[in-house]
Amino acid sequence: MTPKQQILETLRNASAPISGEQLSTQLSISRTMVWKHIQSLLDEGYDIEAIRKKGYVLNKLQEPLSENTLTPYLETETYARQLMILESCSSTQKVAKEWLVTNSFDGMLIVSEEQTEGKGRLNRSWNSTKGKGLWMSWVIKPAILPHEAPPITLVAALAIAHAIEQITTLQVDIKWPNDLLIDGKKVGGILTELQSTPEQIEAIILGIGLNVNHQQEDFEESIQKIATSLAIHHETPIYRSQLLAEIALQLEVAIRQFEKEGFAPFRERWIRHSPMIGQHVTAQTVRETIQGVAVGINEYGALLVETSQGVIPLFSGDVTLSKRKLDF
């Protein structure tokens, strides 16, 4: 570790301000050098406050994502063991696709502090404010056949909900197929893109957007009523690097299990996370509108909707809670 990295580590682990003199003694460098390293860290985007007569305090929440901040928390085998951390990009999905033209790695992570053209499902735009959330794409190559891929979105949603629940005291709901909600408002979303030949999956690109440290006013007016962040519901602030490492771990564990056992072992947990089950819903698919009660999910990840014509498995579409009660 360079002296600069040592200073950063010391500040990161400190529970009280650390004086320049302490750092100078501990690292056996001059106080001028300590000051120079602090300046350099400030230039890199670290928020370090100098409290008069006490010392330096690192604001961990404003820490930029970096290999240095992430790696200490990482417990995965391959996930995020190759990674690209960007200041800004159009969208991490696009960067992932470009990367995939000439590269390949199961668990490649692309994360960006900001996306200028972030997209959700069906090409809907996704707000990706600088430094406030986790805007990322995972390139994975699960050992499954192309037709086995659809439930991946649900498995990923569960893994992310689980990661959030490990790091915070929050309860996250899943709205089929790809939204993460807290108190009925959207806190995150997943966009799954498959690249395959008829024989095999070349790659799945899991695009994940997660609102972490936004305040309500950070959201554009048009989405203030429907969007939320983890921080809005949580007493203590959330350290993005730690959350990202936990997401990496939970994703890896879940997708390894899915490869071996399919969606079956996830069904019960998924239903527990889905308050929509048992409710009257309206589903809009590419071809029709279906009304009925969401009664469960099948082994292919299709939402089961009980209608007057029987139970219909829904493979894709937009589902909303109906306002009126069920008639039959």
Place this chain on the structure above:
Amino acid sequence: MTPKQQILETLRNASAPISGEQLSTQLSISRTMVWKHIQSLLDEGYDIEAIRKKGYVLNKLQEPLSENTLTPYLETETYARQLMILESCSSTQKVAKEWLVTNSFDGMLIVSEEQTEGKGRLNRSWNSTKGKGLWMSWVIKPAILPHEAPPITLVAALAIAHAIEQITTLQVDIKWPNDLLIDGKKVGGILTELQSTPEQIEAIILGIGLNVNHQQEDFEESIQKIATSLAIHHETPIYRSQLLAEIALQLEVAIRQFEKEGFAPFRERWIRHSPMIGQHVTAQTVRETIQGVAVGINEYGALLVETSQGVIPLFSGDVTLSKRKLDF
């Protein structure tokens, strides 16, 4: 049209040598200018022979692919109406994927005189000798759902066979799922790659390699016994631009029909092109080896193999004719 293009057009349509004097009179330019334009065409790769006391003859078969050589033959609506013609590239599939990151067009054609890393199915290498064949990728966005995509390979194989049969006197066989054969030897292949979300197809990239003007000795020794070209079986040479335009047309027509009517209307024609039907075959899939008689194809494009355990639909795999006769 510039004088140079006029010279090219005149040579292209000529049935006998055209003298410099004729060109000079016809275009009202000096004979020196005629000579300069001919030099410039030679530099561009055109094979123009100057026959003493007679005049210039253009060797159409050695004509490089270009928008100028292709467009006069093109009768499509959108197919090949955007195109990229390359001297050389790693593989047109890679170029197509790169192009797709920031672009979109239904019928985009990428064709290259040479591929340095051409690939067939299952990442097998594909020999793509400079100027001898048609090495290309089509980016298409058919109005079908992701799960409806699999028969696209078969539809494309039929369209290409049909295009070859329109331009030549040859009979092309199809070997399920993606090979084109003449006299039992491989003349072409198709590699289908799908990019999709669970809801919609983002793009299908049809990679097509077709051996056109190779002589037998143009093939590497390792594949001389199994590879062939159109020219080897055809009396008159084949003009690549004309063939490519016919492929564009037949692909467009076939895929438009497939969008509306599915694979059903193609089944009969496909079976007529497939001498494997009725034969005893061995099929190697990712998970098992199946022996039986190829008895047909279903509406999803799966090969139906009658085995001692009943008829098995085969969705992917390698199929070869068995040497022994069927026992049951």
